[in-house]
Amino acid sequence: MSIKAILRTIVFLALLFVVLYVGMNNTHLIDFHFPIAGTTAKNPIHTSAALIYFGVFAIGVFAGMALHTGGGKEKKKGRE
Numbered sequence: 001m002s003i004k005a006i007l008r009t010i011v012f013l014a015l016l017f018v019v020l021y022v023g024m025n026n027t028h029l030i031d032f033h034f035p036i037a038g039t040t041a042k043n044p045i046h047t048s049a050a051l052i053y054f055g056v057f058a059i060g061v062f063a064g065m066a067l068h069t070g071g072g073k074e075k076k077k078g079r080e
């Protein structure tokens with residue numbers, strides 16, 4: 001296992017701890033407005049602040065994963 005993989009795991013676990021900490025301390029209900037999506041312009045989402053925070057974090061993780069993996073062909077090293 002490489003040092004780079006260990007550091008990435010530690011950073012990811014630290015981010016998950018922040019999400020957990022925010023969730024434990026923000027249990028009040030909020031109105032979430034996101035007019036670009038269209039549906040929340042008239043009827044905002046009324047739920048726990050922690051749930052909204054976690055949802056935004058999860059979307060960011062999936063977007064980062066999609067950008068990081070790329071999905072393209074692997075480049076061969078060496079002569080072609």
